[in-house]
Amino acid sequence: MGIGSAVARLASAQYLRRIGAFMRHPLMAQHGVLGYLLQQGRRTRYGQQHRLDAVHGYRDFCQALPLAHYEDLEPQIEEMRRGGRDILWPGITRWFAKSSGTTGHKSKFIPVTNDALRLCHYRGGYDTLALYIHQHPHTHFYHGKGLTLGGSHTLEKGYGKSKEGDLSAILIQNIPRWADFIRTPKRDVALLADWTKKLELIANEVVHQRVTNLSGVPSWNMVMLNYLLEVTGKPNISALWPHLEVFFHGGVSFTPYRDQYQRLIPSAGMHYMEIYNASEGFFALQDREASDELLLMLDYGVLYEFIPMSTFHTEHPTVLPLEGVKLGENYALVVSSTNGLWRYVIGDTVRFTNLSPYRIKITGRTRHFINAFGEEVIVDNADQALAWACEVTGATVTDYTASPIFMGADAKGAHEWIVEFSTPPTSLQLFRDLMDQRLKEVNSDYEAKRRNSFTLLPPTMHAVPPGSFMQWMAQRGKLGGQNKVPRLANNREYTEAILAFMQEAGIGMETV
Structure with missing residues (x-):
């Protein structure tokens, strides 16, 4: 076993112990998250307006803060984009994930704070790798590169130093420099906005590399893989990258694409692992390969609430904490998190498949x-x-x-x-x-x-x-x-x- 392998397994063991702790004590984990959010929220203008200093538990939290959609928080987010300090989260926020606006006609700009990167998005990435290593102890994915197909980011004109772009691009931009040794393509290629040019440059860079893992949205990765076959003349991706072993995917349901990927990558040793990483946060991941259920991650600085879809469109919808959910019911997901979203209805719907530990399936969108x-x-x-x-x-x-x-x-x-x-x-x-x-x-x-x-x-x-x-x-x-x-x-x-x-x-x- 090489030094890199030993370090990876040691780190994975630490992550697994932490995951096991919140799986055994889920409500305690969420109580801790609420306490941290209140502590930070009291330092913000939004928290002061809603008297978070007088909030000492979940019931007080619900009474103090209203449910919020993007339109409700948009004025505060615009202030943050202009460089405002301590608006929805302490400090100045430099990065904003630009949503494609699937729940409305205009784009949304979701704050991505340093705390959200550290406690949520990157922790989710580390936990995903830890679980994969645990399930596949003989893996060699760290003996090659990971191909991440992300979006782009641009400097937002007229908004000081704030930057906007796809979440995937923000994550690539902010990862440590040492990570560039184990990922591909180069950052300047990965962040290109011109999709056609990006495909061409990716192909030039990756066809001669040892790629062991893929990350991204199934639909766009399929376009890229078919393009690579076209330019290389290879019969399938396994012939191009014989050491490819896992695809970490999310963004859309994998169900319509599974058969196509199995044809593109016919290797018997290929694995697929789903993650639920939205612009608003990293929420869940597939912790068992034999099941398509997703483990809800409860210690990522995200407090979860759930609205039964049977009441979602009523004037006073029912809102439940984690301990109030039932199996099989369709819920709209509500989050409060370290990116400054407070009781925010993100637009996704989920169904619980297990309550010990809490596992979910993504069922769609509140407007889809x-x-x-x-x-x-x-x-x-x-x-x-x-x-x-x-x-x-x-x-x-x-x-x-x-x-x-x-x-x-x-x-x-x-x-x-x-x-x-x-x-x-x-x-x-x-x-x-x-x-x-x-x-x-x-x-x-x-x-x-x-x-x-x-x-x-x-x-x-x-x-x-x-x-x-x-x-x-x-x-x-x-x-x-x-x-x-x-x-x-x-x-x-x-x-x-x-x-x-x-x-x-x-x-x-x-x-x-």
Whole structure:
């Protein structure tokens, strides 16, 4: 065993002991987080406005601070971007993660404080590696480089020294210099905003390197890997990088991409590990390879609260602490954290699969669903239905989006799907019917609305050629980084925009 291996295993043991402690005592861990947040929050203008000095427990905390969406904290965040001190978190915040704005039309700028980097994002990275080493004691991933496909950052004009960009770019920019010896590509390449140029330079740099691990969003990594095969002429990625052994992925559900990655990387020794690292914080990670559940990380300086989705759209939604959650219910996630977000509704939804320890699955977004007719279809339902149709037909899906077709004077409602296949089914109608059937099986509300086509007609499905969604994203200036194709919408904004783009670009598609 080399010195590097010995150091990695020693550090991993320390991280594992800490993880084990909060798994055994989850409520104690969250109580400690609340105490730390209150201590720091009292030093801020926001904390003084809400009298955090008089808060001495969770009940007081709930009474003192309102639930907040981005619009509620935007004035304070704008002050922070202009160099304001002690606004939402003590000190001056230099970095802001620019969200792609999937929950609204404009971009959001999430503060990324030094404490959030240290206690949350980087701790999550260390814990991920520690768990991987523990599960695979004979790993050699540290005998090569890790390829991180991130976004870009730019200096925000007119806002002093503050900088904005994708979270992945901020993490790359702030990692210690020694980490450059074990990662690729070079920082200047990794942070390029021009996606096409970035792919070219990445290829020039990495094709002759020993790459042992990948990190990033599945959709954009797949584009990169296919590009590498194109320029190298290799039959698959295992032929290019025979020592590649793990992909640390997050950002979108891996379900639609799993089969495609197994074809791209046919090595029997390839592993996949999911992380839940959002702009707002690092929240959970896959601690068991045999299960796709994610362990909720309880000592990262994040206090968690949960709103049952059954009450989310009411005037006074129910808000629960960790100890109040139940198995199987869909919750909107609320966080208070070291980046200065206080009781912040981040827009993600989760479902608990285990309460000892606390494990979750990400089920979608609070605004990414279809419920035009009471069917309450969420992203998790859609992923399951598409995965089943793919399994039966042998098809593979690259991207998709769906929305309602609203009822007319003489027409019933339906759902309209736009699906991009890398391997199309021999029969699009069979694929559509299988997906429709599986949706009925996983969602009783959808089944009730589809019964005898009384409320909902069979869905309309468009199959678009490979690369169509990427072209649409390019037209919107959303290539690469953490930008994502919106999966579901309760209106026709995305569907109409994509169909119009397909028509203007002369892109043909099959429809059933």
